[in-house]
Amino acid sequence: MANLTTEPNLTDADGFYERLISAHAGLDAAASRRLNARLILLLANHIGDAAVLDEALRIARSE
């Protein structure tokens, strides 16, 4: 069974973080929430594996 990767895995962590914030530039709170929602659905589909997604949900929820 696949596990959620929690070791560093981003090829360009700082660059991704910057682009993530930039993607929200100029959006109001509601538009930002919707962008996040679309992003989550896109990435979730890419991952696909229900066990991995459940683990991500669990960790995110526990923070």
Next chain:
Amino acid sequence: MANKAAAERSRYAYAPPPDLANAAIRRVPVVIVGAGPVGLTAAAEFAVLGHHTLLLDEDDTVSVGSRAICWSKRTLEIFDRIGVAERMVAKGVVWSRGRLFHRDREVYSFDLLPEPGHRRPAFINLQQYYVEQYLVDRVAELGRTEIRWRNRVTGIEVLAGGDARLTVETPDGVYRIDAGYVLAADGVRSPIRRLMGLDFTGKVFEDRFLIADVVMKADFPSERWFWFEPPFHSGQSVLLHRQPDDVFRIDFQLAPEADPEVERRPENVIPRLRQMLGPAAEFELEWVSVYSFTCRRMQRFRHGPVCFVGDSAHVVSPFGARGGNGGIQDVDALCWKLALVLDGAALPGLLDSYDAERIPAADENLLNSTRATDFMTPKTEVSVDFREAALQLAATLPFARRLVNSGRLSLPHVYRATPLTTPDRDVWDAGPEPGAPAVDAPVATAAGRGWLLSCLGGRFVLLQFADTPRDSVAGLVPTVEVVTVARDGEPGPGRLIDPDGTAFRRWGADAGSAYLMRPDQHVAARWHAVTPAEVTAALDRAVGRAGVWAAA
């Protein structure tokens, strides 16, 4: 309001039952309570299986309004076995395509039956009053059922010997009758359930829908159209279905604060329709109703001699066509078992499998229905955001279409949890798994072109795929009828020809493969190569003779 269909609804003659004059209480093997689609289907199934029943209904007519309208492929296949599907399909509106709209644009469409070579379509739309009328006619043709209209059950008592004693009220007085078994097909407000003080728990949503039957000449295609937040009905959902006789069924989601009594008044319904259909549309309102989303079920469906079937046992929100179709499948799972018990060919313990099979089926329907309700009526800001995201992405990205939920349409349940099936021993790449319903395919029969499904059902069958006698176990299992499918040669009695290999492919079969099929056309067991002893063991298991019920 012109109510053409209501005026033309069939009425059935009440006659004073002979029991009113009898001092002694008569006993009958089976009483069915409720002549809706589910109770009538049960009566027809018993008649086909050779059993007499008494069917009691408190009313003397068919349903008011279209009510259940979408009848699934599986239901039509069951209707084929009782000889009524042809008439239903001839009258009904055949459809398999759904279209989904968000605000003012089409997001996507889907086809529920993309492959040819099945006798029955994915769905037909047919008003419940027609379904009931055709079933009443068919039950009369089949004989063996005594229908008593305007016979209302007002009391039920389970006797020490195990029978149920019913108190029945008629226009001419009250009588009592004893029944070996009672099928309570008496609807969501089931008087029998209440009389027995049984639970009916679950979730009642605040959301309400207004449903209207509208008569109009319009060029909407025969498709299921669903709108999220359409411009003509602010912020809510709307569903449109075409029915026979130019009747359209429109379901409007109401805002939670809406007053159902006010909303259902024609002076409030007509402006809504006008907004949707445009100023030029000519239409007549035929029937209006308001319902709440509800997901509830009984904890158990069988209570001694009483089996609850259909809405009396479980009720789901609409938009999945899971109410009517689920109820038909309840009786399809129950009748053959009860018939075997009445014949003395199985022990009453076999009836325990009704709960083992139909409770998971109800739960599957409830789960799908609850999820659809939650998608359609998002309760929190974040669920609104995710719905919006899914609908936006779905317009261009196919993956997101799987997330959009306007109702997951009824599919037959696979009886995985039942002790009646024999688990797979062999590896299968395709074909219906143990507990699944049969898959149709075109075949050549001795009578000409036909369908594989027409050769199954009503009794146990060993369906074997055998091109040559060498592949065959026919004749070696005296306790079960054999139907053979071969890829070439001549058709004959019990021998079907599958010229293009469709049946072999759909059933994942090689030469020598065999399926043991139940009377309800579900798979009891399957093998790539089988011995007569294995068939006998699987058959014993499927009728509860193998001791699987002793522990239960």
